[in-house]
Amino acid sequence: MTDSTERIATNLRKGVLEFCVLGLLANTERYGLELAGELQSRGLIAGEGSLYPLLSRMREGGLVATRTEAVGGGRPRKYYAITETGRAQLCAFASVWRALGAEVDSILGGNHEH
Incomplete structure (x- = not known):
């Protein structure tokens, strides 16, 4: 990727x-490292360090709820679940994303180089 392409992708x-986090939580709760692994495997984050501040802001904003569970005598895991507010945001985003994506696709058409 060129520097310009990477900057666009990062933004x-x-x-x-x-919204990707909310989408992953839409069907089941997940713990932080599980979310981070899924997002990393899809190329959406570089490392888990960038995820936890986002999850904290999402919790403060009422988009996700948390619960902590001790697993096998190890360090307790914090599980994240989507809230009704989070679901409403996800639905709104999906609607905007589809419409915006369709408009961008129609504008770009064949007017770009590969």
């Missing part, structure tokens, strides 16, 4: 990351 990832 787009930052803009959609919160």
